[in-house]
Amino acid sequence: MFGLNGVEIVSAFLVLFAIIDVTGSVPIFLNLKSKNKIIHPTKSALYSFFILLLFLFVGDGILNLFQVDVSSFAVAGALVILIISIEMILGVEIFKNDNPDGDGSSTLVPVVFPLIAGPGTFTTLISMRAEYHIINIIIAVALNMILVFAVLRYLDVVKKLMGASGVYIIRKFFGIILMAISIRLITSNMSALIASFS
Incomplete structure (x- = not known):
């Protein structure tokens, strides 16, 4: 049920690492610093952690409110992940839009949102609930x-x-x-959806 699973932790970590793509965002961070924008590493990590955890739990409640099961959302989320993978491979930008300059600090916008805790990450968290135990996802987020x-x-x-x-x-x-993971999510959850209908 709620047991720790090393394979799930590593798998969830890699999925989130690819989605968050903090190393791929290094040029954006450096560009912000070149404009004398302040980025607080500790605040960025903590804010992102709590926002992602909040969505991990509240997101499920939102699904229940709209009577959408996790498998259905997982398929929808996998399609978003597929689009993100295409974005990364082809070098196009979909989710990572730079907001206008703020005053002094860029910690919340655009570092925390949308670069770290953005639409792609939110969708991925909900999608992973169909595959992994919550505790393993939380550890993967923390790492x-x-x-x-x-x-x-x-x-x-x-x-x-x-x-x-x-x-x-x-x-x-x-x-x-990410592209391979999205295809696996689609196929596994589509099977569950088809089985539920029959």
């Missing part, structure tokens, strides 16, 4: 937020280590992984 903090805290070091080509390769690689 990703630790990674988000590390990247934002050591942004200049990350830039030097990865380089432009490194960011490019990681983005394309995880785009392909």
Whole structure:
């Protein structure tokens, strides 16, 4: 039921890592810093963590309110994930829209939303509830937020280590992984939906 599962934690972590794509967002973060915008690594990670956890639980309540089962939403979410994977592979931008400049700090907008806790991440969390136990998803979210903090805290070091080509390769690689995951989600949940009708 609520047991820890290492395979689920790793799988959920990789899905969220690919969706959040904090390494792929490094150029955006560096661009914000070049405009003298302030990014607080600790606040960014904590705000994102609590927003994602809130949606993980409240999102399910919203589904119940509209009488939508998790499998149906998982298929819809998998289609969104598929679109995101195409975005990453082809280098087009759908969900990551830069908002107009705020005053001083860019921690909440656009770092927390929509770059980290955006539409793609919300949809993915709900979709994963059809596949993984809640506790494993929570741990995967926490691990990703630790990674988000590390990247934002050591942004200049990350830039030097990865380089432009490194960011490019990681983005394309995880785009392909996401595409495979989205197809698996669609096929597994479609089977459950067809079985429920029959």
